[in-house]
Amino acid sequence: MSVVAPAAPAVPRFEPALMRRKLTGTLFYGACVAAIGLLLVTLVVLLVDTFVRAAPWLDVQFLTSVPSSRPARAGVLPAMVGTFEIGILVGVMTFPIGVAAAVYLVEYATDSRLNRLLQTNISNLAGVPSIVYGILGLGVFVRALALGPTILAASLTLSLLILPVVVIASIEALRAVPQAQREGAYALGASRWQMVSRSVLPAAAPGIMTGIILAMARAIGEAAPLILIGAFTFVTFLPNPISGQYTVLPIQIFGWAQRPQEEFQGLSAAAIIVMLGVVLILNALALIVRARLSRHIQW
Numbered sequence: 001m002s003v004v005a006p007a008a009p010a011v012p013r014f015e016p017a018l019m020r021r022k023l024t025g026t027l028f029y030g031a032c033v034a035a036i037g038l039l040l041v042t043l044v045v046l047l048v049d050t051f052v053r054a055a056p057w058l059d060v061q062f063l064t065s066v067p068s069s070r071p072a073r074a075g076v077l078p079a080m081v082g083t084f085e086i087g088i089l090v091g092v093m094t095f096p097i098g099v100a101a102a103v104y105l106v107e108y109a110t111d112s113r114l115n116r117l118l119q120t121n122i123s124n125l126a127g128v129p130s131i132v133y134g135i136l137g138l139g140v141f142v143r144a145l146a147l148g149p150t151i152l153a154a155s156l157t158l159s160l161l162i163l164p165v166v167v168i169a170s171i172e173a174l175r176a177v178p179q180a181q182r183e184g185a186y187a188l189g190a191s192r193w194q195m196v197s198r199s200v201l202p203a204a205a206p207g208i209m210t211g212i213i214l215a216m217a218r219a220i221g222e223a224a225p226l227i228l229i230g231a232f233t234f235v236t237f238l239p240n241p242i243s244g245q246y247t248v249l250p251i252q253i254f255g256w257a258q259r260p261q262e263e264f265q266g267l268s269a270a271a272i273i274v275m276l277g278v279v280l281i282l283n284a285l286a287l288i289v290r291a292r293l294s295r296h297i298q299w
Helices: 015-057 060-064 077-108 113-125 130-144 151-175 179-187 192-220 224-228 249-257 262-295
Strands: none
Touching: 015 262, 060 077, 060 262, 077 113, 077 151, 077 192, 077 249, 077 262, 113 151, 130 151, 130 224, 151 192, 151 224, 179 192, 192 262, 224 249, 249 262
């Protein structure tokens, strides 16, 4: 009598599902690579075109001369000086207020509905268009406070523009400090202020400084608020650090780009390269500061 072996259970076929998953992953990876490639190609084309148009004008004379109606004699020195003066004033005004506000919200404020609403509104202010800050600066600083179209009014306006960004960056840096570091300071008998000033702030310094430098890079690249509050497109002298007429690199670029002559288009491209260099220097400075400060921090 023969014994018939029972039929083996059907093995589920996973191959089609695995193939679909693999195909989906491959398509998604290809789409990401294509998007990055398109972005890089566009960026390279724009940079190469700008460099080609700027090359005949980029020299020492361009960096050390004042604007002129004659393209061969025109330069960006007043715009560079105005940009650096505004950048310094914006940093001096924004750093203490932004860091102090972040310290209060993270270390001192209670987790109440009012404080949560305050932080939400600060985040929303970071996304407000810059032209709105220009209108505010025109109404408050230029007219109400009678500062006029000066570097001080421009610096105050740009400080309001980047202050929410500095506060948010400082808050994130402070929250990144481990709670154990705070508890260790308290265990050693430190007061809250001693804990904040000697333990938390030094640990959060890399993130705070990076946020401030990047925010300043954004501020010096703004043109719309400064156009509203009265920045000049043609300044043939070095601006006064506080009062008087001034111009900055974005405004100078805007003024030259509006001219129909081909020579001024080349000058505009050269000024764009100069401004890109300033922004890249600030970004590199942010990376260097973060790296050096991070060496002394061990969590």
